[in-house]
Amino acid sequence: MxxxxxxxxxxxxxxxxxxxxxxxxxxxxxxxxxxxxxxxxxxxxxxxxxxxxxxxxxxxxxxxxxxxxxxxxxxxxxxxxxxxxxxxxxxxxxxxxxxxxxxxxxxxxxxxxxxxxxxxxxxxxxxxxxxxxxxxxxxxxxxxxxxxxxxxxxxxxxxxxxxxxTSFDDFQYHEVDLFNLLKSGKLWLGEKFDSILTYNLSFYFPNIDTNQINYKASVAARSGVTSSFSILANAQNILNLNVAFVQLYSITSNYFNITTGIANFNSLSDTLNLSLTYNIGDSTSIGWLDYFEINARRKLxxxxxxxxxxxxxxxxxxxxxxxxxxxxxxxxxxxxxxxxxxxxxxxxxxxxxxxxxxxxxxxxxxxxxxxxxxxxxxxxxxQVTNQNLHGLSSANMLIVTNPLFVNEANQLSNHHISYDNISVKVVTTEQIYNEFSSGAQDLSAIRDFTRLMYQKGQDISDSLSQILLFGDASYDYKNRITNNTNFVPTFESLASSAPISSVASDDFFTLLDSLENGLIGSMDIGVGRLPVKTQNEAQDVDNKIINYSTNPNTFKNWRTDLCFIADDEDSNEHISHANIITNTIDTSYDCYNINKIYLDDYIEVYDTLGSSYPSVNQAIENQFLNGSLVMSYVGHGNETQLASEKVLTLATIQSLTNIDNLPFFYVSGCEFGKFDKPEITSGSEGLILNPLGGCIGLIASDRITFSSSSFVLSHKFYDYLFERNQNGEHYKLGEILKIAKNLTSSEADINKRTYLLLGDPALKLSYPEYNVVTTQINDINIQNQLDTLFPGDTINIKGFVADNSGNTINSFYGTIYYKLYDKERMDTTLGNNVNTIYLFLRQDSVLLQGNDNVVNGMFQIQFVVPNNLSSGYGFPKFSYYATNNLIDAMGCFEDIVMSGSQTSIADNIFNEMQINIYPTITSDKLFVKMSSENVDKLRVNINDLTGRNVFNRNYTKSDFTDFSIDVSILEKGLYVINFFDKTNSISRKFIKK
Known part of the structure; x- marks a missing residue:
């Protein structure tokens, strides 16, 4: 004892x-x-x-x-x-x-x-x-x-x-930490009552006083029915403890319950023999001892x-x-x-x-x-080497590393100093513990040191904005399990019995205001973690980050691509969430090209091992290999795969070889981001640690999450992912997640704390920095009405590479890569699981692609409109990416009508008239300019991107003189306005801001 x-x-x-x-x-x-x-x-x-x-x-x-x-x-x-x-x-x-x-x-x-x-x-x-x-x-x-x-x-x-x-208070306890039942949280339990149902403990109080002895016991049980413990002291029953049952197969129920009880007992003996017996309720019952405490009086x-x-x-x-x-x-x-x-x-x-x-x-x-x-x-x-963390000057970034990885941490620090022009300090956990927690491991010591460095900042130029935790973590702080990975510890919640409330989070190190406590508060800095366990892994991750930022081979047009993957369950909720985010991006950042891989859009295969989506896995693997600036998944998942249909398994992850095309991955689902469980390598760890590919970083949840709350966080994240700060610079990854979390629900929301950044928080994604501007099509300025184009027509595009002020970069000599995307089309899912189809728009069919030279910042592209253009009138998309392997730019042009067929064009009344709308980005009114002697009546409807009709009205010739349409009541977003006479139609796009 x-x-x-x-x-x-x-x-x-x-x-x-x-x-x-x-x-x-x-x-x-x-x-x-x-x-x-x-x-x-x-x-x-x-x-x-x-x-x-x-x-x-x-x-x-x-x-x-x-x-x-x-x-x-x-x-x-x-x-x-x-x-x-x-x-x-x-x-x-x-x-x-x-x-x-x-x-x-x-x-x-x-x-x-x-x-x-x-x-x-x-x-x-x-x-x-x-x-x-x-x-x-x-x-x-x-x-x-x-x-x-x-x-x-x-x-x-x-x-x-x-x-x-002449007497005094003595106190003894018994607590051994043997089992963390959820492998999560701070609570560890002791002796297990399963094959052994009785344990005996002995306490010795020399010269015990005959006054009452006070006992306190804490016990736990997992049982489908109520079970109990009986406690005897020196063969006398002193306490019975009932432990409530749990819902054995519910993830929202407690995994186990705890009961605490207090009793008093008189003893004439200095030795107290305690016997603790678990009275099982049924075959499902298992019990554990948490602790014993004994207060006794002794003669002095x-x-x-x-x-x-x-x-x-x-x-x-x-x-x-x-x-x-x-x-x-x-x-x-x-x-x-x-x-x-x-x-x-x-x-x-x-x-x-x-x-x-x-x-x-x-x-x-x-x-x-x-x-x-x-x-x-x-x-x-x-012997301790001299150190002085208290005397360090302020820095923009802290790298806290296990001493084992200090060389690799310094290598990454030097990269940020030279490449990003920021100040970085590298410190080891051992150094922090020596000065801030008297040499002992303590999570608050890391937070206290971070807080000290944060308070040293005087202005934006020298203030702390990011902390990188360089090393893996574990739910086991004390190396009780084999092959433990507690290199740089993480915060484990006090909640340890309920899967939905137990969490591991690095946010603890970012909550630096005076009244903040645990995980409650607003993040003051960004945080990320590189979950490395060996020096080789540390070097490999360093190489990936440096290669991503500096290798000319990474300057490719995958930087203009985004990919969104959605699960097929829960009444299409996941597809709906993905579609809302893609619509938001398409409205505000329409030059990014979005590939939608919605599971229910593919054939589901069934065999003796269950259901799967081979075509989905192939599409995702192709996306990794071809490259994408960002990939996103929303839906179910577990520690080692996405969806119940075995999407993106660990085996696939570890086989990826896309080192020059690394995406950033956002996974909105359960447990895929687990990093504190040494028994497994999670999917997220596999992606970031793959030395030949995978991803450059990712955000994922390390615990069970709720779809609605996760969607709010992801939506806030994408609201800022492509934004620039007040200095015109893109945000770093840690900053984006910090902003998103601070804008998401309450400070005490556990769901958002489960999401973490596995990656370098000071990293900026490989956004194309500058812009590609289209000036003329077939020698007609784009501000003027452009002719409708048909298959076989020759198209000549002129433009330039512009800085962020719109000026031509005359020193730019390089290559422009272009793609022609077919018109947006309506797609429908198959209803594999829910028997409910989902309609959505997509524009991912590439009709042609090529490249040309950029000279003095100017370019000219010429090609023939391909014959595989889909039928009907609509707006294709010209997508551009330009690079000279030092800087790059992106752009697009969508304001030209193409049609895949010229049938009956001579009879089309709209061939004799022109319809223009302006402004194409409006908050209230849309003005229509048209001319035709043959049109007496016109029907106008407006559809959102889901195809839902939001406006429908008929107009007569008397309306055409001062023709405007009130769109102020519409929600923000991208819309298609359609004009119809008796037999013909024409469409235009506009943005309601």
Missing amino acids: KSLSLTLLCSLLWLISWCQISNSILLSGNWYKIAVGETGIYKITYNDLINMGVDVNSINPKNIRIYGNGAGMLPELNSQNRPDDLAENAIKVIGEDDNVFDVNDYILFYAQSPVTSNVRQNNTGFEHKMNLYTDSTYYFLNTDIGLGKRITLRPSLTDTPNYIV IMSGSQMLFRDMTSQGIGNISKFIVLNSPISTEVWDVSYPLNIKEQLTVTNGINKEFIVNTDSLKEFIAFDNTSFLTPQFIK
Whole structure:
């Protein structure tokens, strides 16, 4: 069983405020890191120092110092006080008076277990708090920066005591962390009740008082029916705990339930034998022990070589208490360890075989008595290289890496410094822990360091905007599982029993305002993670990022392509969500070419292994190989594939070889982005870690998500994906996701926290930077009415490459690649699963493609309209991509009518008249200019991109003089307006803004 110091952690934290010192104490001097596992007095000998590498003969023992911030975890609430850098502890050095550290000299210091305890809210005893991140507390020894802090003597008071202490409060607990049932969240459970249904535990309280003993037990069970636990103490039943049933096959139910109970018991024996039995409800029942806590009173009789004691009943305003430690050897010393940084040696009065002292007990005081015969020994960890994170200047980007990957992190840092002209600082997790969490792993230490760097920024030029976590993470902070991957830890939620509320999120490191806590708040900076587990993986990912940004082979027209994939279930909800986003993009950024791979648009194949979409997988694989600026998926998924029909499996992902055509991938679905489960390689990890292809980065969820909330987040993301900031620059990936999350629902929304960026947050996608402008078609300025074109017609296009101010880039010499897309067409899905078809527009049929030269920024393209142009009138799309392998540009032209047939053209009345609409982008009115002597009546209707009719009206000749149509009531978007007489029609497109 485990007992521990009951010193309140807050007493230490309140002593050391968040003052943001200028330099770390580790800046200079020789430092040696040591570890302890339990609370007590530790001894460092002459030989111990030699084994650490200390030159004992050259040191003055009076200069020996020990630094460390004691037990417990840092707070998650930013505004709560915490240590800033390492604090010096008062120690005792035996034999230092001669200024020489002799063979028989030694150091004594008080150290604490990483587990802390606090007084219960109802003052009925104490409760423990496990350290989630470490099983050791770390201290730092120094020998050469000046005189050290020493434990001072405190005499016993001469006041008359009003309270006599002859017994004290003792506290023990039992908790072993063996199982994380969801492989998610902070909660780990202990002994498993399955094949074994009874466990026995023994606690020893020397010289126990006969007062009541207080027990607290926490147990868990997963069962389809109510089950229970029975607890016996010394063969007497003291507590029965019922645990509620769970819905075994529901993902929205708790996976297990927890019950906690408290009982009191009297014992005349110093040994307490506990027996815990699980009473199974049925064959589905499995139980676990979470923890036991026992509060007991003991007589204040010296027991063992070291004994911690405190008395809750002695504290009170104005109280002066006399402590009588019975049966104390003559060598017994007493230290007051209530404030671990400022320990006092409490002088005592010997009264026979007892030690007595009088102290003020306005507050709870804790002491340790020891007989100087036996001490604990710390474990030497390593000599610490000088460091000074507190003294770092501000930077635009932080890269936090595991020490294993520091070379690769520096390589990526140098790339950003030289290529992106930003300031970058690379720090290791070990360096952060040393200065901000006393050498122990602690998530808040990384966040606190990030917050310090964020606060150092003075303006946009030097302010922190991105943090990259360079290394994989794990739900297991303490390496309890084999092949663990806890290189740079992530935030695991307190919620650990319900799949829909348990989450892992890197957003924790970005919530930097004073009142933000856990995952509640607005992101102040962007964050991304490279989930590398080996140096080879780290180098491969570096190579991908640098190649993506700098290799001339990546300057290809895939940069103008987008691909949207949608699942086929849930009444076409996923297709609808994808279509809404593509319509938004087509309205505002119509020069991007969108390929829609909707599963229900393909034939579903059934066999003994289930259903699948071979054609979908082939289409997706082709899209990867051909390249795409962005790929997107919306629908169901799991850790290693998309959709239930085995779309984009891990095997396919790991076989991709598209290194020069890497897309960015957004996956709006469940668990595909899991990165903290060492037992598997998720689909997202496979895509980012594939050294020969995959993707350059992706956003995906690491847990179960809800479709509606996920859609809101993805829509916000695409709202900013192609936007530019106030400086006219495209946003970095981390910035886009930060903005999207901050604009999405409430700050406490767990769904958005499940989505993370696996990739470099400081990366900008390979957007074509400049514009390709069409000026003339067949020597007619595009501002004028252009002739309708038919198959076999020759078309001559002129234009130029323009900067973002519209000026010709005269120095541009390169190649322009062009495609002619057929007119938009209505497509319909097959209704494979829901027997409900979905109508949608697509424009992805390439009629021809080619390339030509750009000279002095000018180009001219000539070709013949192909015969495979679809029938009917409509608007094709000319798509352009120009590059000189240093810079690139994109553009399109859609304002010309083509028809695949000239049948009855001579009889078409519209051949004798012209219809123009203006402006083609309007917020209220659409003006129609037409001329024809033969048209008396005209019917006008307007359709949105789903084909839905939103306007229908008849007009007569009297309306044609001042012809306008009110479109103010229409929603924003792209529309097709159709004009009809008795037998003919013509169409135009416009945008309602």
